[in-house]
Amino acid sequence: MPPASVSVKSVKSAVLEQLIILDFGSQYTQLIARRIRELHVFCEIHPYTHAPQLAERLRAGDDSLRGVILSGSPCSVREADAPNPDLGGILGRVPVLGICYGAQLLAHQAGGEVLPATIREYGRARLSSLDGESPLLAGLHQDTQVWMSHGDTIKTLPADYEVIASTPEVAVAAYKLPGQPTYGIQFHPEVTHSTEGKQLLENFVVGICGCAQSWTPDHFVDSMVEALQNTIGPDDQVILGLSGGVDSSVAALLLHRAIGPRLHGIFVDNGLLRQNEFAQVLQAYEGLGLNVTGVQAAPEFYAALAGLSDPEAKRKAIGRTFIEVFDREAQKVQGARWLAQGTIYPDVIESVSVKGPAVTIKSHHNVGGLPEKMNLKIVEPLRMLFKDEVREVGAALGLPEVILHRHPFPGPGLGIRILGDITPEKVDLLQRADGVFISLLKERGLYDTTWQAGAILLPVQSVGVMGDERTYERVVALRAVTSVDGMTADWAHLPYDFLAEVSNKIINQVRGINRVVYDISSKPPATIEWE
Numbered sequence: 001m002p003p004a005s006v007s008v009k010s011v012k013s014a015v016l017e018q019l020i021i022l023d024f025g026s027q028y029t030q031l032i033a034r035r036i037r038e039l040h041v042f043c044e045i046h047p048y049t050h051a052p053q054l055a056e057r058l059r060a061g062d063d064s065l066r067g068v069i070l071s072g073s074p075c076s077v078r079e080a081d082a083p084n085p086d087l088g089g090i091l092g093r094v095p096v097l098g099i100c101y102g103a104q105l106l107a108h109q110a111g112g113e114v115l116p117a118t119i120r121e122y123g124r125a126r127l128s129s130l131d132g133e134s135p136l137l138a139g140l141h142q143d144t145q146v147w148m149s150h151g152d153t154i155k156t157l158p159a160d161y162e163v164i165a166s167t168p169e170v171a172v173a174a175y176k177l178p179g180q181p182t183y184g185i186q187f188h189p190e191v192t193h194s195t196e197g198k199q200l201l202e203n204f205v206v207g208i209c210g211c212a213q214s215w216t217p218d219h220f221v222d223s224m225v226e227a228l229q230n231t232i233g234p235d236d237q238v239i240l241g242l243s244g245g246v247d248s249s250v251a252a253l254l255l256h257r258a259i260g261p262r263l264h265g266i267f268v269d270n271g272l273l274r275q276n277e278f279a280q281v282l283q284a285y286e287g288l289g290l291n292v293t294g295v296q297a298a299p300e301f302y303a304a305l306a307g308l309s310d311p312e313a314k315r316k317a318i319g320r321t322f323i324e325v326f327d328r329e330a331q332k333v334q335g336a337r338w339l340a341q342g343t344i345y346p347d348v349i350e351s352v353s354v355k356g357p358a359v360t361i362k363s364h365h366n367v368g369g370l371p372e373k374m375n376l377k378i379v380e381p382l383r384m385l386f387k388d389e390v391r392e393v394g395a396a397l398g399l400p401e402v403i404l405h406r407h408p409f410p411g412p413g414l415g416i417r418i419l420g421d422i423t424p425e426k427v428d429l430l431q432r433a434d435g436v437f438i439s440l441l442k443e444r445g446l447y448d449t450t451w452q453a454g455a456i457l458l459p460v461q462s463v464g465v466m467g468d469e470r471t472y473e474r475v476v477a478l479r480a481v482t483s484v485d486g487m488t489a490d491w492a493h494l495p496y497d498f499l500a501e502v503s504n505k506i507i508n509q510v511r512g513i514n515r516v517v518y519d520i521s522s523k524p525p526a527t528i529e530w531e
């Protein structure tokens with residue numbers, strides 16, 4: 001049985017209005033979604049192959065769908081196998097905005113000419129001949145700066161299409177279709193370098209699509225609680241993988257509000273947690289009224305990991321073992337039908353590829369690691385949210401600060417911070433080094449200004465000298481980053497004195513480590529975790 005996801009289907013019925021972005025694989029697609037949610041309008045990203053489903057919804061009179069955005073793409077409309085969905089059932093029925101590839105596609109499908117540009121345009125440009133009367137461009141200034149990223153250009157528009165803005169390099173920088181609220185723009189309003197891009201998106205979403213901007217964290221809570229109540233049967237019991245992290249804790253409070261004591265939280269000690277984490281997390285949940293069971297399962301995880309050193313193989317082994325533990329615990333609960341998880345949007349984006357678009361970066365254990373055959377159906381109420389949005393929802397639900405501002409910690413835990421194979425001895429070594437780093441961050445007031453931090457055990461040994469004796473021991477890398485949503489991140493510029501203190505303390509206190517290095521890579525091109 002394929003895992004069913006509650007989030008997408010039922011939110012639709014509970015949310016009054018929404019926008020849909022049809023994704024053609026642009027690196028900026030998620031940014032468009034964020035910008036629209038910042039306008040307090042609910043929005044989802046769907047692969048472009050969903051165009052027929054949208055047409056069907058519109059045909060059936062679904063008036064919650066207020067507008068469609070066509071994203072950019074690494075493809076060229078001139079390639080034979082470029083994405084080319086039939087948009088006939090969408091155009092004219094609901095406002096449409098094509099961005100870059102989306103704009104080129106609309107022109108190309110209607111007989112316009114898209115050619116390789118003589119000058120490829122990447123970076124800043126200025127809009128001239130801007131039609132101030134156009135509702136899409138209302139409030140934008142002549143010469144406003146926009147961000148371009150294209151190699152093709154729209155040479156000729158279909159007859160009747162009207163140019164509403166140009167740049168010195170590109171005659172067709174923005175255009176409108178005759179007699180319907182469909183627009184194409186060559187530039188990217190979603191990036192902050194398009195200085196009035198947010199205004200343009202607001203013009204589209206509010207002015208043209210007529211969205212009411214009612215989507216707030218409180219609104220999300222209400223509609224999701226209702227959706228959960230409608231989806232989960234009145235006698236169904238739900239098992240929730242609870243980790244002490246923000247995502248699963250917010251999911252727990254949402255589900256608890258929806259179904260009360262029929263929610264059973266399971267916190268698994270997979271032997272890959274941080275120092276003292278098992279006890280601390282169980283304690284943090286006390287007083288929240290949740291029903292939480294701690295399960296000790298370290299030996300099972302170590303057995304599943306034995307001999308594995310490839311990062312993806314380790315993730316999958318951990319994901320599978322989690323499910324085995326959840327399945328077993330579920331059998332102790334009569335009527336258990338559902339497995340809830342705190343999966344959030346970046347977990348999904350990085351793990352699945354929507355055919356052509358975004359490539360798989362790493363299969364987060366809770367997405368790509370799920371086995372094909374499972375006894376429980378999956379419910380993931382946060383599957384469409386970014387981390388900072390999850391925190392906002394958590395605050396609206398009254399989640400205590402200690403959990404709300406906890407650094408993210410990956411489900412596979414230290415299993416993906418020990419490069420290579422996993423043994424209990426290595427886990428113990430890393431727990432102690434990580435413990436020193438995290439407690440000093442807290443003591444020196446640097447924990448809250450850092451988005452995520454941890455230590456990584458490297459599979460190398462290096463020579464040192466301690467008390468006149470030669471040592472040949474392990475190396476630990478410290479990783480600390482600043483970020484908004486984990487999608488991009490910069491290495492945290494921690495003070496040198498602080499780094500010196502951490503290094504000293506780790507080398508002096510953790511026998512087996514004689515060298516500490518600091519990771520100064522940003523994401524991209526690196527990722528936050530090393531595996």
Ligand SMILES: Nc1ncnc2c1ncn2[C@@H]1O[C@H](COP(=O)(O)OP(=O)(O)OP(=O)(O)O)[C@@H](O)[C@H]1O
Pocket residue numbers: 240241242243244245246247248249266267268269270340341342343347366406407408409410411412
């Ligand atoms: N030790 C664990 N026991 C039970 N479930 C877990 C455990 N670790 C992770 N999970 C499940 O996997 C999901 C994904 O883990 P992930 O680390 O991305 O989220 P989180 O732990 O809830 O939040 P954060 O990203 O802030 O750490 C969790 O939401 C939870 O459902």
Ligand SMILES: O=c1[nH]c(=O)c2[nH+]cn([C@@H]3O[C@H](COP(=O)(O)O)[C@@H](O)[C@H]3O)c2[nH]1
Pocket residue numbers: 315350362363364365366408409410411412452486523526527528529530531
């Ligand atoms: O639950 C998880 N299962 C995983 O397999 C996984 N891999 C990375 N992460 C977390 O995701 C965020 C982004 O990490 P990366 O830059 O390494 O992809 C960071 O917060 C990482 O800690 C994971 N979380």
Ligand SMILES: NC(=O)CC[C@H](N)C(=O)O
Pocket residue numbers: 026071072073074075076077099100101102149150151152153
């Ligand atoms: N950013 C985009 O959508 C680019 C579209 C197309 N690949 C081009 O180069 O023109």
Ligand SMILES: [Mg+2]
Pocket residue numbers: 243245246408409410411
């Ligand atoms: Mg976590």
